[in-house]
Amino acid sequence: xxxxxxxxxxxxxxxxxxxxxxxxxxxxxxxxxxxxxxxxxxxxxxxxxxxxxxxxxxxxxxxxxxxxxxxxxxxxxxxxxxxxxxxxxxxxxxxxxxxxxxxxxxxxxxxxxxxxxxxxxxxxxxxxxxxxxxxxxxxxxxxxxxxxxxxxxxxxxxxxxxxxxxxxxxxxxxxxxxxxxxxxxxxxxxxxxxxxxxxxxxxxxxxxxxxxxxxxxxxxxxxxxxxxxxxxxxxxxxxxxxxxxxxxxxxxxxxxxxxxxxxxxxxxxxxxxxxx
Amino acid sequence: xxxxxxxxxxxxxxxxxxxxxxxxxxxxxxxxxxxxxxxxxxxxxxxxxxxxxxxxxxxxxxxxxxxxxxxxxxxxxxxxxxxxxxxxxxxxxxxxxxxxxxxxxxxxxxxxxxxxxxxxxxxxxxxxxxxxxxxxxxxxxxxxxxxxxxxxxxxxxxxxxxxxxxxxxxxxxxxxxxxxxxxxxxxxxxxxxxxxxxxxxxxxxxxxxxxxxxxxxxxxxxxxxxxxxxxxxxxxxxxxxxxxxxxxxxxxxxxxxxxxxxxxxxxxxxxxxxxx
Numbered sequence: 001x002x003x004x005x006x007x008x009x010x011x012x013x014x015x016x017x018x019x020x021x022x023x024x025x026x027x028x029x030x031x032x033x034x035x036x037x038x039x040x041x042x043x044x045x046x047x048x049x050x051x052x053x054x055x056x057x058x059x060x061x062x063x064x065x066x067x068x069x070x071x072x073x074x075x076x077x078x079x080x081x082x083x084x085x086x087x088x089x090x091x092x093x094x095x096x097x098x099x100x101x102x103x104x105x106x107x108x109x110x111x112x113x114x115x116x117x118x119x120x121x122x123x124x125x126x127x128x129x130x131x132x133x134x135x136x137x138x139x140x141x142x143x144x145x146x147x148x149x150x151x152x153x154x155x156x157x158x159x160x161x162x163x164x165x166x167x168x169x170x171x172x173x174x175x176x177x178x179x180x181x182x183x184x185x186x187x188x189x190x191x192x193x194x195x196x197x198x199x200x201x202x203x204x205x206x207x208x209x210x211x212x213x214x215x216x217x218x219x220x221x222x223x224x225x226x227x228x229x230x231x232x233x234x235x236x237x238x239x240x241x242x243x244x245x246x247x248x249x250x251x252x253x254x255x256x257x258x259x260x261x262x263x264x265x266x267x268x269x270x271x272x273x274x275x276x
Numbered sequence: 277x278x279x280x281x282x283x284x285x286x287x288x289x290x291x292x293x294x295x296x297x298x299x300x301x302x303x304x305x306x307x308x309x310x311x312x313x314x315x316x317x318x319x320x321x322x323x324x325x326x327x328x329x330x331x332x333x334x335x336x337x338x339x340x341x342x343x344x345x346x347x348x349x350x351x352x353x354x355x356x357x358x359x360x361x362x363x364x365x366x367x368x369x370x371x372x373x374x375x376x377x378x379x380x381x382x383x384x385x386x387x388x389x390x391x392x393x394x395x396x397x398x399x400x401x402x403x404x405x406x407x408x409x410x411x412x413x414x415x416x417x418x419x420x421x422x423x424x425x426x427x428x429x430x431x432x433x434x435x436x437x438x439x440x441x442x443x444x445x446x447x448x449x450x451x452x453x454x455x456x457x458x459x460x461x462x463x464x465x466x467x468x469x470x471x472x473x474x475x476x477x478x479x480x481x482x483x484x485x486x487x488x489x490x491x492x493x494x495x496x497x498x499x500x501x502x503x504x505x506x507x508x509x510x511x512x513x514x515x516x517x518x519x520x521x522x523x524x525x526x527x528x529x530x531x532x533x534x535x536x537x538x539x540x541x542x543x544x545x546x547x548x549x550x551x552x
Contacts, residue, residue, distance in 0.1 A: 148427050149536065153457040155424075181429040184481040185532040196483060199536060203475045205460040256461040260425065260475060260538060 026215065027055045029200050030143050030263060036110050038062025043108040045098050045130060046070075046116030050078025052143075056112060057082060057089035066092045066108070068101065099129050106135035114143040117186070121174035127190035136272040140192055141265070143200075146180030149262035150220065152252035159252070162245030165231040166224045172234070180264035192268035200263040206255050216259040221249045302491065303331045305476050306419050306539060312386050314338025319384040321374050321406060322346075322392035326354025328419075332388060333358060333365035342368045342384070344377065375405050382411035390419040393462070397450035403466035412548040416468055417541070419476075422456030425538035426496065428528035435528070438521030441507040442500045448510070456540035468544035476539040482531050492535040497525045 034056070036042050040063050047053045047067035057065055069075050075093050082091055096102055098116075111134050117123040127140075134140060147167050152159070170177040179186075187195045204211035225246050231237050237245070252259045310332070312318050316339050323329045323343035333341055345351050351369050358367055372378055374392075387410050393399040403416075410416060423443050428435070446453040455462075463471045480487035501522050507513050513521070528535045 146427070148431075151422070151424050151457060153461065155454070178431065181427060181431075181534050181536065184483070184534050185429065188482075188532075197479070197481060197534075199477050199479045201475050201477050201538070203473070205473060206464075207460070207472060256464075258457050258460050258473075260457065262477070262536065262538075 026202070026219070026263070029202065030114070030265065031055045031059050033265075034059060034112070034141055036060040036063040039064065040109040041107065042066070042110045042112060043068065043103070043133060044112045044114075046113060046119075047078050047093075048074050048115070050074075050081040052112070052114045053078055053091060054082050054085040054089075057086045057091055061088075064092075065089070066094060066103075068094045068096045068098070070095065070097055098126055101130075101133050103133045105132055106138075107133050109135055109138045111138070111140045113140070115145070117142065118144055118170070118177055118179045119173075119175045123176070123179065124186055124190055127186060127192070131191060131270050134270045136270055138270050140187070140268050140270065142183055142187065142268075143263060143265050144180045144183060145177070145261070145263050147177040149180065149260070151260050152249070153256075153258045154248070154251055156245070156248035156251070158241055158245035159248040160245075161237060162224050162231075162242055162249065165234075165236040165242070165245075166227050168236055169227050169230050169234065180262065183264050183266040187266055187268045191271065193271045195266060195268040197264055197266045200265050202261045202263070203258070204253070204260075205258045212253050212257075212259070215261070216253040216257075217250070220259070220261060221246065221253070224249065302478070302495075302539070305478065306390070306541065307331045307335050309541075310335060310388070310417055312336040312339040315340065316385040317383065318342070318386045318388060319344065319379070319409065320388045320390075322389060322395075323354050323369075324350050324391070326350075326357040328388070328390045329354055329367060330358050330361040330365075333362045333367055337364075340368075341365070342370060342379075344370045344372045344374070346371065346373055374402055377406075377409050379409045381408055382414075383409050385411055385414045387414070387416045389416065391421070393418065393459075394420055394446070394453055394455045395449075395451045399452070399455065400462055400466055403462060403468070407467060407546050410546045412546055414546050416463070416544050416546065418459055418463065418544075419539060419541045420456045420459060421453070421537070421539050423453040425456065425536070427536050428525070429532070429534045430524070430527055432521065432524035432527070434517055434521035435524040436521075437513060438500050438507075438518055438525065441510075441512040441518070441521075442503050444512055445503050445506050445510065456538065459540050459542040463542055463544045467547065469547045471542060471544040473540055473542045476541050478537045478539070479534070480529070480536075481534045488529050488533075488535070491537070492529040492533075493526070496535070496537060497522065497529070500525065 042063045042065045044053055044056060044067040047069045053067050072095055075095055079093055082089055111130055120126050147163055150163060167177045184195055184197045202215050204216045228242055232239055251257055318339045318341045320329055320332060320343040323345045329343050348371050351371055355369055358365055387406055396402050423439055426439060443453045460471055460473045478491050480492045504518055508515055527533055
């Protein structure tokens with residue numbers, strides 16, 4: 001969002017469903033520890049189709065949540081999703097670019113930014129700009145993945161190449177699918193203090209069938225598989241190699257397979273000089 | 277241990293110190309959850325220089341610990357280390373090959389195997405063979421790393437190549453530095469039941485200086501750096517590329533760096549048919 005970069009994952013219904021599945025499977029993993037007091041003013045930046053908004057609202061009843069996104073279509077889906085999943089939740093929706101937010105200085109107590117920075121050409125500038133609407137002493141929470149954290153059994157150079165194709169496409173679109181590992185220096189250089197980053201690890205094997213299905217297959221492999229056409233068009237792979245890569249990824253979800261992925265969750269504080 | 281494979285990390289004093297540092301830094305991470313009841317018979321297989329034995333003894337006072345290793349020199353160091361670190365611990369030391377253990381069937385209630393399988397040419401056969409000395413219903417605990425789990429900021433192809441060099445040397449010696457991800461299928465196929473594998477993640481950044489020093493620098497980078505001569509002799513790298521890789525790894529321990537590594541801890545049960 002917030003820039004002219006095309007959203008690398010696309011805007012299809014299928015993509016919306018993927019994001020929903022991902023959020024449901026991972027909600028406990030990602031949202032644990034994030035609960036805002038009743039009455040506090042919370043801004044979700046880049047809410048997309050509301051995959052995280054629903055969990056945010058459920059975890060923080062009484063918080064005054066405002067969700068912004070640059071896409072009107074995504075906001076419509078987000079509104080419908082939250083109405084369905086958290087009927088009691090009062091979320092205010094707003095179409096805006098994060099570099100030009102229609103809010104007063106220090107208007108919010110907390111900012112929540114999930115799976116957004118990976119799509120931005122200037123994540124450092126975005127983080128710095130966001131400080132304007134965050135009150136001094138308020139917190140920023142950022143969650144990002146890192147596709148370079150993925151490793152699996154059985155190993156496969158084809159599977160690795162397919163993942164690298166997705167990473168390169170996202171990079172060519174101006175984003176960074178490896179941004180999770182950079183959160184600590186990014187937040188620090190954007191002027192936040194007390195930056196704390198925790199890895200949140202997904203490990204799936206036969207003893208965790210819900211994660212194998214919900215994460216390995218329906219989230220990660222589906223995400224890589226969804227860029228097949230773009231990867232072939234960009235000459236990043238032959239069709240045969242790509243398909244073998246996806247097939248090999250599916251083997252990691254079979255009985256003897258294992259799959260490991262790391263998300264990063266960062267929490268930081270806006271120092272007193274925030275609105276300077 | 278237990279095979280004719282040369283121990284890839286070598287047997288120097290410096291290596292012994294590295295293993296000690298590693299064990300101390302990581303003890304809490306790796307040993308949490310492992311405590312055996314007083315009176316229970318515990319076999320540590322491949323104790324090496326006793327880096328883990330000291331923690332094992334400290335975590336399980338009253339357990340009857342037997343520690344075996346194939347190297348008499350390592351056992352001598354292990355004995356000295358445990359005497360110094362856990363003066364009250366009663367550990368019985370035994371030189372033996374794990375495929376030919378001088379113990380009766382079902383002699384032990386629990387087996388503990390840490391950083392051993394990665395050095396074996398036949399880890400599956402080793403795990404299966406160990407079941408003979410484990411009573412039915414007894415538990416096996418295995419801890420292994422996985423060097424393919426390492427990722428870091430700033431990224432560097434040279435750093436990655438140096439790590440790959442270490443992985444290839446260990447593979448050429450018959451071992452597997454990527455074995456952590458395989459524990460689930462390995463233990464399952466070796467005949468154990470209720471196999472549960474948990475990732476144990478090390479994440480180091482500027483807010484965790486003890487881990488930056490104790491793990492990133494003194495454990496991981498030191499381990500990779502220690503195989504320089506072998507890597508160059510094997511033609512895996514030029515001296516210039518290797519040195520740049522190590523220098524780039526050190527950048528991940530600088531102020532803006534981050535480093536991520538995953539250990540795997542598996543616990544499983546020996547089924548009733550164990551001694552069949």
